[in-house]
Amino acid sequence: MANLINEAEVRNTWSPIIEEATGINESSKLAWMSEYCHNHKLYEDASVMTLGNGGTGGNIFGMGATKFPTAGNADGSGDKAPTLLPLAMQVAAQTIGLDLVPVVPMAGPMGLLSYLDFVYEGGKIAGSVTPTYIKYGDKDSDKVGADVRVGFSRIDGKAIIKIVDALDAGQVITDRYTGAELVAALEDHIPGFSGAGAEAGAAAYEPMSRGFGEQQNDKVMGLSLFSKSVSAETFQVAAAVTREQVQDLKQFGVDAVAQVEAVLTNELTQSINEHILGKMRALAAGNDGVGNLSFGALAGGETKADQHRKILTHILASANLIAQRGRRGAGNFAVVGGMVASAIQSIAGFVAYPMANTVNQVAGSIYPLGSVAGINIYTDPSIAFGDLNVLVGRKGDGNGPGLVFMPYLMAESVQAIVEGTMAPKVAVKSRYALVEAGFHPETQYESFAISLAQDVTLL
Numbered sequence: 001m002a003n004l005i006n007e008a009e010v011r012n013t014w015s016p017i018i019e020e021a022t023g024i025n026e027s028s029k030l031a032w033m034s035e036y037c038h039n040h041k042l043y044e045d046a047s048v049m050t051l052g053n054g055g056t057g058g059n060i061f062g063m064g065a066t067k068f069p070t071a072g073n074a075d076g077s078g079d080k081a082p083t084l085l086p087l088a089m090q091v092a093a094q095t096i097g098l099d100l101v102p103v104v105p106m107a108g109p110m111g112l113l114s115y116l117d118f119v120y121e122g123g124k125i126a127g128s129v130t131p132t133y134i135k136y137g138d139k140d141s142d143k144v145g146a147d148v149r150v151g152f153s154r155i156d157g158k159a160i161i162k163i164v165d166a167l168d169a170g171q172v173i174t175d176r177y178t179g180a181e182l183v184a185a186l187e188d189h190i191p192g193f194s195g196a197g198a199e200a201g202a203a204a205y206e207p208m209s210r211g212f213g214e215q216q217n218d219k220v221m222g223l224s225l226f227s228k229s230v231s232a233e234t235f236q237v238a239a240a241v242t243r244e245q246v247q248d249l250k251q252f253g254v255d256a257v258a259q260v261e262a263v264l265t266n267e268l269t270q271s272i273n274e275h276i277l278g279k280m281r282a283l284a285a286g287n288d289g290v291g292n293l294s295f296g297a298l299a300g301g302e303t304k305a306d307q308h309r310k311i312l313t314h315i316l317a318s319a320n321l322i323a324q325r326g327r328r329g330a331g332n333f334a335v336v337g338g339m340v341a342s343a344i345q346s347i348a349g350f351v352a353y354p355m356a357n358t359v360n361q362v363a364g365s366i367y368p369l370g371s372v373a374g375i376n377i378y379t380d381p382s383i384a385f386g387d388l389n390v391l392v393g394r395k396g397d398g399n400g401p402g403l404v405f406m407p408y409l410m411a412e413s414v415q416a417i418v419e420g421t422m423a424p425k426v427a428v429k430s431r432y433a434l435v436e437a438g439f440h441p442e443t444q445y446e447s448f449a450i451s452l453a454q455d456v457t458l459l
Contacts, residue, residue: 007031010038032103036407039107095269096368096378097276098405100333102398106408106433109232113406114225115437116399118185120193121222125182130163132219133190134180153188155325155440160190184439185221186327193219230433232408235271237264238427240418257424261413264428268411272430274382277335279403279434280393284445287325290317293450295458304459305350308343311390311450312355316373318392318446326401326443331394333376337387340450341369341379343458388450388458401438402445408432 014034019025024033104113120133133150135158148162160183183190196208208216241256249256293314295307319331336344348359348370359370359377369377375392383389396402407430414427452458 007035010034014038029099029103032105036103036105036410039105040409042107095272097273099368099376099378100280100335100393100395101276101403101405101434102396103405103407104398106230106232106406109408109431111230111406111433112227113230113398113404113433113435113437114227115401115404117224117226117401117439119182119222119224120185120190121182121220121224125180131182132163133183134161134163134177135159135183135188136161136177136180150190150192153183155184155187155443160188182224187325187440187443228435228437230406230435232406232431232433234429234431235268235275236427236429237267238425239264240423240425242421242423246424257415257426260426261428264413264426265411268428268430270382272432273380275434276403276405277380277382277391279436280335280445281389281391281447283403283436283442284391284393284447286442287446288321290314290321290446290448293448294453295450295456296453297456305347306352308347308458309350309353309355311340311343312347312357312372314448314450315375315377315390315392316355318390318448319373319375319394321446322392322394322444326394326440328396328400328444329394331375331392331444331446333378333393333395334372335378335380335391335393336369337383337389338379338381338385339458340388340390341377344369344372344377346459388452389447390450391445391447393445396444398437401441401443402436403441404435404437406433406435 011031011034014037015030018030018033018037024030121131124131125134135153137159147164149159150162151160152158153160161177192206196206196212239260241260246256293310295310298304298307315334318334321331323330345359345361348357348361355373357370357372359372367379367381369379371377380387394402398404409429409431412429412431414429416425416427417423418425450458
Protein backbone atom coordinates (compact mmCIF):
# COMPACT_ATOMS: atom_id res chain seq x y z
CA MET A 1 0.00 0.00 0.00
CA ALA A 2 1.51 3.34 -1.02
CA ASN A 3 2.46 5.58 1.89
CA LEU A 4 3.98 9.04 1.54
CA ILE A 5 5.38 9.18 5.07
CA ASN A 6 8.79 9.13 6.67
CA GLU A 7 8.55 5.75 8.38
CA ALA A 8 11.70 6.23 10.48
CA GLU A 9 10.50 9.59 11.82
CA VAL A 10 7.01 8.21 12.54
CA ARG A 11 8.45 5.26 14.43
CA ASN A 12 10.89 7.41 16.44
CA THR A 13 7.99 9.65 17.45
CA TRP A 14 5.45 7.03 18.46
CA SER A 15 7.38 3.90 19.51
CA PRO A 16 8.48 5.24 22.93
CA ILE A 17 4.90 6.37 23.68
CA ILE A 18 3.38 3.01 22.68
CA GLU A 19 6.01 1.03 24.58
CA GLU A 20 5.47 3.06 27.75
CA ALA A 21 1.65 2.84 27.51
CA THR A 22 1.27 -0.81 26.52
CA GLY A 23 4.55 -2.55 27.33
CA ILE A 24 4.85 -3.79 23.74
CA ASN A 25 8.46 -3.91 22.53
CA GLU A 26 8.29 -6.27 19.55
CA SER A 27 9.85 -4.51 16.56
CA SER A 28 7.32 -5.53 13.89
CA LYS A 29 4.33 -4.69 16.06
CA LEU A 30 5.76 -1.30 17.06
CA ALA A 31 6.26 -0.53 13.36
CA TRP A 32 2.63 -0.93 12.31
CA MET A 33 1.23 0.52 15.55
CA SER A 34 3.39 3.64 15.03
CA GLU A 35 2.06 4.01 11.50
CA TYR A 36 -1.49 3.56 12.77
CA CYS A 37 -0.94 6.27 15.44
CA HIS A 38 0.34 8.62 12.75
CA ASN A 39 -2.72 8.01 10.54
CA HIS A 40 -5.01 8.29 13.56
CA LYS A 41 -3.57 11.69 14.50
CA LEU A 42 -4.11 12.92 10.95
CA TYR A 43 -7.72 11.74 11.19
CA GLU A 44 -8.24 13.55 14.51
CA ASP A 45 -6.58 16.74 13.23
CA ALA A 46 -8.93 16.71 10.25
CA SER A 47 -11.97 16.18 12.52
CA VAL A 48 -11.59 19.20 14.82
CA MET A 49 -14.94 20.71 15.84
CA THR A 50 -15.33 24.51 16.03
CA LEU A 51 -18.17 26.54 17.49
CA GLY A 52 -20.31 28.48 15.04
CA ASN A 53 -22.31 31.66 15.63
CA GLY A 54 -25.68 30.39 14.44
CA GLY A 55 -25.02 30.85 10.77
CA THR A 56 -21.38 30.62 9.71
CA GLY A 57 -17.92 30.22 11.11
CA GLY A 58 -18.00 26.67 12.47
CA ASN A 59 -19.53 23.24 12.34
CA ILE A 60 -21.06 23.11 15.86
CA PHE A 61 -23.86 25.59 16.49
CA GLY A 62 -24.43 25.30 20.21
CA MET A 63 -25.15 22.17 22.24
CA GLY A 64 -28.92 22.14 22.18
CA ALA A 65 -30.74 19.21 23.72
CA THR A 66 -28.49 16.27 24.52
CA LYS A 67 -29.34 13.55 22.04
CA PHE A 68 -27.57 10.48 20.69
CA PRO A 69 -27.75 10.07 16.88
CA THR A 70 -29.98 7.21 15.76
CA ALA A 71 -29.42 4.45 13.20
CA GLY A 72 -31.82 6.28 10.87
CA ASN A 73 -29.26 9.10 10.52
CA ALA A 74 -31.28 11.51 12.66
CA ASP A 75 -29.06 14.31 13.95
CA GLY A 76 -27.61 14.02 17.42
CA SER A 77 -26.40 16.74 19.74
CA GLY A 78 -23.19 18.57 19.09
CA ASP A 79 -21.09 16.57 21.53
CA LYS A 80 -17.65 15.90 20.06
CA ALA A 81 -17.20 12.25 19.12
CA PRO A 82 -13.61 11.53 20.12
CA THR A 83 -11.63 8.78 18.43
CA LEU A 84 -9.61 7.87 21.47
CA LEU A 85 -6.06 6.79 20.65
CA PRO A 86 -5.49 5.12 24.07
CA LEU A 87 -8.60 3.02 23.47
CA ALA A 88 -7.38 2.11 19.97
CA MET A 89 -4.00 1.05 21.35
CA GLN A 90 -5.74 -0.98 24.04
CA VAL A 91 -7.64 -2.93 21.39
CA ALA A 92 -4.47 -3.38 19.33
CA ALA A 93 -2.47 -4.61 22.32
CA GLN A 94 -5.10 -7.12 23.46
CA THR A 95 -6.07 -8.52 20.06
CA ILE A 96 -3.93 -11.64 19.85
CA GLY A 97 -5.13 -12.25 16.28
CA LEU A 98 -2.96 -9.31 15.17
CA ASP A 99 0.11 -11.37 16.13
CA LEU A 100 -0.91 -13.91 13.48
CA VAL A 101 -1.27 -11.65 10.42
CA PRO A 102 0.78 -8.86 8.84
CA VAL A 103 -0.77 -5.46 9.59
CA VAL A 104 -0.86 -2.65 7.00
CA PRO A 105 -2.65 0.45 8.38
CA MET A 106 -4.99 2.33 6.01
CA ALA A 107 -5.03 6.12 5.89
CA GLY A 108 -8.70 6.17 4.85
CA PRO A 109 -11.80 3.95 4.57
CA MET A 110 -10.74 2.71 1.12
CA GLY A 111 -7.38 1.72 -0.26
CA LEU A 112 -5.23 -0.63 -2.30
CA LEU A 113 -3.23 -3.55 -1.00
CA SER A 114 -0.18 -4.26 -3.14
CA TYR A 115 1.62 -7.57 -2.99
CA LEU A 116 4.30 -9.40 -4.98
CA ASP A 117 4.19 -12.72 -6.77
CA PHE A 118 6.28 -14.55 -9.33
CA VAL A 119 4.86 -15.92 -12.60
CA TYR A 120 6.03 -17.65 -15.75
CA GLU A 121 5.69 -14.91 -18.34
CA GLY A 122 6.60 -14.45 -22.00
CA GLY A 123 3.34 -12.58 -22.50
CA LYS A 124 0.15 -11.55 -20.70
CA ILE A 125 -3.36 -12.92 -20.53
CA ALA A 126 -4.90 -9.63 -21.74
CA GLY A 127 -2.20 -8.53 -24.16
CA SER A 128 -1.05 -8.71 -27.76
CA VAL A 129 1.70 -11.23 -26.95
CA THR A 130 0.75 -14.79 -26.08
CA PRO A 131 1.98 -15.98 -22.68
CA THR A 132 4.33 -18.96 -22.86
CA TYR A 133 2.49 -20.94 -20.18
CA ILE A 134 -1.05 -20.74 -18.84
CA LYS A 135 -3.09 -22.62 -16.26
CA TYR A 136 -6.52 -23.78 -17.33
CA GLY A 137 -9.37 -26.18 -16.57
CA ASP A 138 -8.81 -29.16 -14.30
CA LYS A 139 -7.18 -32.59 -14.26
CA ASP A 140 -9.79 -33.95 -16.67
CA SER A 141 -9.30 -31.17 -19.21
CA ASP A 142 -8.07 -32.38 -22.62
CA LYS A 143 -8.68 -29.10 -24.42
CA VAL A 144 -5.14 -28.24 -25.49
CA GLY A 145 -5.36 -28.32 -29.30
CA ALA A 146 -1.90 -28.19 -30.84
CA ASP A 147 -0.46 -26.86 -27.60
CA VAL A 148 1.32 -29.03 -25.03
CA ARG A 149 0.10 -29.95 -21.58
CA VAL A 150 3.23 -30.03 -19.43
CA GLY A 151 1.68 -30.97 -16.10
CA PHE A 152 -0.85 -30.04 -13.46
CA SER A 153 -0.91 -27.51 -10.65
CA ARG A 154 -0.04 -29.18 -7.37
CA ILE A 155 -2.27 -26.64 -5.57
CA ASP A 156 -5.57 -26.56 -7.47
CA GLY A 157 -5.10 -29.40 -10.01
CA LYS A 158 -5.55 -27.20 -13.12
CA ALA A 159 -3.71 -28.18 -16.31
CA ILE A 160 -0.49 -26.26 -17.09
CA ILE A 161 -0.33 -25.70 -20.84
CA LYS A 162 2.53 -24.49 -23.04
CA ILE A 163 1.27 -22.29 -25.90
CA VAL A 164 3.05 -23.28 -29.14
CA ASP A 165 0.69 -22.58 -32.06
CA ALA A 166 -0.77 -19.13 -31.48
CA LEU A 167 0.24 -15.71 -32.75
CA ASP A 168 -2.61 -13.75 -31.25
CA ALA A 169 -3.03 -13.87 -27.48
CA GLY A 170 -6.57 -12.56 -27.64
CA GLN A 171 -7.69 -15.44 -29.84
CA VAL A 172 -6.01 -18.08 -27.69
CA ILE A 173 -7.26 -16.86 -24.35
CA THR A 174 -10.74 -15.79 -25.46
CA ASP A 175 -11.66 -18.59 -27.84
CA ARG A 176 -9.77 -21.58 -26.58
CA TYR A 177 -8.90 -21.06 -22.92
CA THR A 178 -11.60 -18.91 -21.38
CA GLY A 179 -10.74 -18.25 -17.75
CA ALA A 180 -7.05 -19.03 -18.16
CA GLU A 181 -4.52 -17.55 -15.75
CA LEU A 182 -0.77 -17.15 -15.53
CA VAL A 183 1.18 -19.86 -13.72
CA ALA A 184 2.52 -18.94 -10.27
CA ALA A 185 6.21 -19.78 -10.19
CA LEU A 186 6.65 -20.66 -6.53
CA GLU A 187 3.51 -22.73 -5.97
CA ASP A 188 3.35 -24.34 -9.44
CA HIS A 189 6.82 -25.31 -10.65
CA ILE A 190 7.03 -26.30 -14.33
CA PRO A 191 9.40 -29.27 -14.77
CA GLY A 192 12.10 -28.64 -17.36
CA PHE A 193 11.36 -24.92 -17.67
CA SER A 194 15.01 -23.88 -17.35
CA GLY A 195 16.55 -27.12 -18.62
CA ALA A 196 16.26 -29.42 -21.63
CA GLY A 197 12.93 -31.07 -20.94
CA ALA A 198 10.71 -32.56 -23.59
CA GLU A 199 11.89 -30.10 -26.26
CA ALA A 200 15.25 -31.88 -26.37
CA GLY A 201 13.74 -35.31 -25.90
CA ALA A 202 15.13 -35.47 -22.38
CA ALA A 203 13.67 -36.07 -18.96
CA ALA A 204 12.23 -33.01 -17.24
CA TYR A 205 15.06 -32.84 -14.73
CA GLU A 206 17.88 -32.91 -17.35
CA PRO A 207 19.94 -29.78 -18.13
CA MET A 208 20.62 -28.67 -21.71
CA SER A 209 23.75 -29.62 -23.59
CA ARG A 210 25.98 -26.74 -24.61
CA GLY A 211 25.02 -27.01 -28.28
CA PHE A 212 21.30 -27.14 -27.56
CA GLY A 213 21.52 -24.32 -25.03
CA GLU A 214 23.28 -22.02 -27.51
CA GLN A 215 20.30 -22.23 -29.84
CA GLN A 216 17.62 -21.46 -27.24
CA ASN A 217 16.14 -18.14 -26.25
CA ASP A 218 16.06 -17.47 -22.54
CA LYS A 219 12.75 -18.35 -20.97
CA VAL A 220 11.17 -15.59 -18.94
CA MET A 221 10.08 -15.44 -15.32
CA GLY A 222 8.65 -12.25 -13.93
CA LEU A 223 8.20 -10.48 -10.64
CA SER A 224 4.68 -9.11 -10.78
CA LEU A 225 3.10 -6.49 -8.54
CA PHE A 226 -0.60 -7.02 -7.97
CA SER A 227 -3.07 -4.77 -6.19
CA LYS A 228 -6.41 -5.43 -4.57
CA SER A 229 -9.07 -2.83 -3.80
CA VAL A 230 -10.18 -2.92 -0.16
CA SER A 231 -12.71 -1.07 1.96
CA ALA A 232 -13.06 -0.92 5.72
CA GLU A 233 -15.84 -2.91 7.38
CA THR A 234 -17.31 -2.30 10.81
CA PHE A 235 -17.77 -3.86 14.23
CA GLN A 236 -19.71 -1.66 16.67
CA VAL A 237 -21.21 -2.02 20.12
CA ALA A 238 -22.68 0.34 22.74
CA ALA A 239 -23.52 0.32 26.44
CA ALA A 240 -25.17 2.67 28.90
CA VAL A 241 -25.08 3.20 32.65
CA THR A 242 -27.54 4.99 34.90
CA ARG A 243 -26.73 8.18 36.75
CA GLU A 244 -27.16 6.28 39.98
CA GLN A 245 -24.49 3.78 38.94
CA VAL A 246 -22.10 6.58 38.11
CA GLN A 247 -22.78 8.31 41.44
CA ASP A 248 -22.91 5.33 43.79
CA LEU A 249 -19.98 3.33 42.40
CA LYS A 250 -17.68 6.27 43.13
CA GLN A 251 -17.79 5.40 46.86
CA PHE A 252 -16.04 2.13 45.96
CA GLY A 253 -13.47 3.92 43.81
CA VAL A 254 -15.02 2.56 40.61
CA ASP A 255 -15.37 4.66 37.46
CA ALA A 256 -18.52 3.23 35.86
CA VAL A 257 -17.86 4.76 32.44
CA ALA A 258 -14.28 3.42 32.40
CA GLN A 259 -15.56 -0.06 33.28
CA VAL A 260 -18.08 0.10 30.45
CA GLU A 261 -15.33 1.10 28.00
CA ALA A 262 -13.23 -1.85 29.19
CA VAL A 263 -16.11 -4.25 28.51
CA LEU A 264 -16.72 -2.75 25.08
CA THR A 265 -13.01 -2.95 24.28
CA ASN A 266 -13.01 -6.63 25.19
CA GLU A 267 -16.05 -7.19 22.95
CA LEU A 268 -14.29 -5.60 19.98
CA THR A 269 -11.10 -7.53 20.71
CA GLN A 270 -12.87 -10.89 20.80
CA SER A 271 -14.88 -10.08 17.65
CA ILE A 272 -11.73 -9.20 15.69
CA ASN A 273 -9.96 -12.32 17.00
CA GLU A 274 -12.84 -14.55 15.94
CA HIS A 275 -12.99 -12.88 12.51
CA ILE A 276 -9.28 -13.45 11.86
CA LEU A 277 -9.25 -17.03 13.17
CA GLY A 278 -12.50 -17.89 11.41
CA LYS A 279 -11.05 -16.73 8.08
CA MET A 280 -7.88 -18.72 8.70
CA ARG A 281 -9.79 -21.89 9.52
CA ALA A 282 -11.91 -21.49 6.38
CA LEU A 283 -8.76 -21.12 4.24
CA ALA A 284 -7.09 -24.07 6.00
CA ALA A 285 -10.07 -26.24 5.08
CA GLY A 286 -9.20 -25.63 1.42
CA ASN A 287 -5.61 -26.82 1.87
CA ASP A 288 -4.61 -30.49 1.66
CA GLY A 289 -4.50 -31.63 5.27
CA VAL A 290 -2.11 -33.91 7.10
CA GLY A 291 -5.10 -35.88 8.38
CA ASN A 292 -6.38 -36.55 11.86
CA LEU A 293 -4.15 -37.34 14.78
CA SER A 294 -5.66 -40.53 16.19
CA PHE A 295 -5.19 -41.46 19.83
CA GLY A 296 -5.72 -45.20 20.23
CA ALA A 297 -5.99 -47.05 23.50
CA LEU A 298 -2.78 -47.00 25.53
CA ALA A 299 -0.44 -49.82 24.53
CA GLY A 300 2.01 -51.61 26.77
CA GLY A 301 4.77 -49.27 27.94
CA GLU A 302 2.99 -46.22 26.45
CA THR A 303 2.08 -43.28 28.65
CA LYS A 304 -0.14 -40.24 28.20
CA ALA A 305 3.04 -38.22 27.75
CA ASP A 306 3.90 -40.38 24.72
CA GLN A 307 0.53 -39.53 23.22
CA HIS A 308 0.82 -35.84 24.08
CA ARG A 309 4.18 -35.80 22.30
CA LYS A 310 2.35 -36.81 19.08
CA ILE A 311 0.61 -33.42 19.14
CA LEU A 312 3.96 -31.64 18.83
CA THR A 313 4.95 -33.87 15.90
CA HIS A 314 1.69 -33.14 14.11
CA ILE A 315 2.07 -29.37 14.63
CA LEU A 316 5.59 -29.61 13.21
CA ALA A 317 4.33 -31.68 10.24
CA SER A 318 1.63 -29.08 9.51
CA ALA A 319 4.23 -26.28 9.61
CA ASN A 320 6.42 -28.23 7.17
CA LEU A 321 3.44 -28.86 4.87
CA ILE A 322 2.89 -25.10 4.70
CA ALA A 323 6.55 -24.70 3.69
CA GLN A 324 6.19 -27.36 0.99
CA ARG A 325 2.93 -26.14 -0.53
CA GLY A 326 3.29 -22.38 -0.08
CA ARG A 327 7.05 -22.20 -0.83
CA ARG A 328 7.38 -19.04 1.32
CA GLY A 329 8.52 -20.65 4.56
CA ALA A 330 7.27 -22.94 7.30
CA GLY A 331 4.30 -22.29 9.53
CA ASN A 332 5.26 -20.16 12.53
CA PHE A 333 2.17 -20.23 14.77
CA ALA A 334 -0.46 -22.67 16.02
CA VAL A 335 -3.79 -21.96 17.73
CA VAL A 336 -5.28 -24.56 20.11
CA GLY A 337 -8.03 -24.96 22.70
CA GLY A 338 -7.50 -25.04 26.45
CA MET A 339 -7.29 -28.83 26.76
CA VAL A 340 -4.73 -29.21 23.99
CA ALA A 341 -2.76 -26.31 25.48
CA SER A 342 -2.73 -28.10 28.83
CA ALA A 343 -1.48 -31.31 27.18
CA ILE A 344 1.34 -29.36 25.50
CA GLN A 345 2.23 -27.70 28.80
CA SER A 346 2.38 -31.06 30.54
CA ILE A 347 5.24 -32.28 28.32
CA ALA A 348 7.30 -29.09 28.17
CA GLY A 349 10.22 -31.01 29.65
CA PHE A 350 9.54 -34.37 27.94
CA VAL A 351 12.90 -36.19 27.95
CA ALA A 352 12.39 -39.37 25.91
CA TYR A 353 11.97 -37.50 22.62
CA PRO A 354 12.93 -33.89 23.40
CA MET A 355 11.76 -31.09 21.11
CA ALA A 356 13.03 -27.54 21.57
CA ASN A 357 10.36 -25.43 23.26
CA THR A 358 9.77 -22.41 25.49
CA VAL A 359 6.37 -23.52 26.81
CA ASN A 360 5.41 -21.93 30.13
CA GLN A 361 4.07 -24.47 32.63
CA VAL A 362 2.62 -21.88 35.04
CA ALA A 363 -1.12 -22.52 35.41
CA GLY A 364 -3.17 -19.97 33.51
CA SER A 365 -0.26 -18.92 31.30
CA ILE A 366 -1.84 -20.30 28.18
CA TYR A 367 -2.49 -17.18 26.10
CA PRO A 368 0.06 -17.15 24.48
CA LEU A 369 1.67 -20.38 25.57
CA GLY A 370 5.26 -20.29 24.28
CA SER A 371 6.89 -21.93 21.28
CA VAL A 372 7.55 -25.48 20.09
CA ALA A 373 10.27 -26.04 17.46
CA GLY A 374 10.10 -22.31 16.70
CA ILE A 375 6.30 -22.40 16.26
CA ASN A 376 4.48 -19.96 18.56
CA ILE A 377 1.51 -21.58 20.34
CA TYR A 378 -1.61 -19.52 21.18
CA THR A 379 -4.74 -20.52 23.05
CA ASP A 380 -8.11 -19.45 21.66
CA PRO A 381 -10.40 -18.67 24.63
CA SER A 382 -13.46 -18.29 22.40
CA ILE A 383 -13.68 -22.02 21.59
CA ALA A 384 -14.68 -24.79 24.00
CA PHE A 385 -12.01 -25.92 26.46
CA GLY A 386 -12.24 -29.45 25.06
CA ASP A 387 -12.07 -28.46 21.38
CA LEU A 388 -9.51 -30.77 19.77
CA ASN A 389 -8.98 -28.85 16.52
CA VAL A 390 -5.56 -27.32 15.88
CA LEU A 391 -4.89 -24.46 13.43
CA VAL A 392 -1.34 -23.96 12.12
CA GLY A 393 -0.37 -21.00 9.95
CA ARG A 394 2.36 -18.72 8.70
CA LYS A 395 2.46 -14.99 9.36
CA GLY A 396 4.03 -13.32 6.32
CA ASP A 397 5.26 -9.81 5.62
CA GLY A 398 2.21 -8.53 3.72
CA ASN A 399 3.86 -8.92 0.30
CA GLY A 400 2.94 -12.57 -0.28
CA PRO A 401 -0.10 -14.83 -0.03
CA GLY A 402 -2.23 -15.05 3.11
CA LEU A 403 -4.45 -12.79 5.19
CA VAL A 404 -3.52 -9.13 5.72
CA PHE A 405 -5.13 -6.97 8.42
CA MET A 406 -5.65 -3.33 7.36
CA PRO A 407 -6.99 -1.10 10.19
CA TYR A 408 -8.57 2.27 9.45
CA LEU A 409 -10.03 3.18 12.86
CA MET A 410 -8.98 0.58 15.40
CA ALA A 411 -11.39 1.86 18.03
CA GLU A 412 -13.57 4.98 17.85
CA SER A 413 -15.38 5.89 21.06
CA VAL A 414 -18.46 8.13 21.13
CA GLN A 415 -19.84 9.35 24.46
CA ALA A 416 -23.17 11.09 24.80
CA ILE A 417 -25.81 11.88 27.43
CA VAL A 418 -29.12 10.16 26.70
CA GLU A 419 -31.99 12.64 26.59
CA GLY A 420 -34.65 11.94 29.20
CA THR A 421 -32.58 9.90 31.68
CA MET A 422 -29.45 12.10 31.35
CA ALA A 423 -27.43 8.89 31.76
CA PRO A 424 -24.12 8.48 29.91
CA LYS A 425 -23.99 6.19 26.86
CA VAL A 426 -20.79 4.93 25.24
CA ALA A 427 -20.52 3.50 21.72
CA VAL A 428 -17.34 1.91 20.35
CA LYS A 429 -16.65 1.12 16.71
CA SER A 430 -13.79 -0.58 14.87
CA ARG A 431 -13.29 -0.28 11.11
CA TYR A 432 -10.79 -2.37 9.18
CA ALA A 433 -10.35 -4.71 6.21
CA LEU A 434 -9.20 -8.34 6.38
CA VAL A 435 -7.85 -9.14 2.92
CA GLU A 436 -6.96 -12.43 1.20
CA ALA A 437 -3.81 -11.67 -0.78
CA GLY A 438 -1.82 -13.70 -3.29
CA PHE A 439 -2.64 -16.47 -5.77
CA HIS A 440 -3.17 -19.17 -3.15
CA PRO A 441 -3.68 -17.70 0.36
CA GLU A 442 -4.97 -21.09 1.58
CA THR A 443 -1.46 -22.57 1.29
CA GLN A 444 -0.39 -20.53 4.33
CA TYR A 445 -2.78 -22.30 6.73
CA GLU A 446 -3.33 -25.91 7.78
CA SER A 447 -5.57 -27.58 10.35
CA PHE A 448 -6.01 -31.01 11.87
CA ALA A 449 -8.16 -32.62 14.54
CA ILE A 450 -7.16 -34.92 17.37
CA SER A 451 -9.44 -37.93 17.48
CA LEU A 452 -9.77 -40.01 20.64
CA ALA A 453 -10.52 -43.72 20.79
CA GLN A 454 -13.37 -44.88 22.98
CA ASP A 455 -12.62 -44.68 26.72
CA VAL A 456 -9.47 -42.61 26.04
CA THR A 457 -9.08 -39.06 27.38
CA LEU A 458 -6.53 -36.45 26.41
CA LEU A 459 -5.73 -35.39 29.97
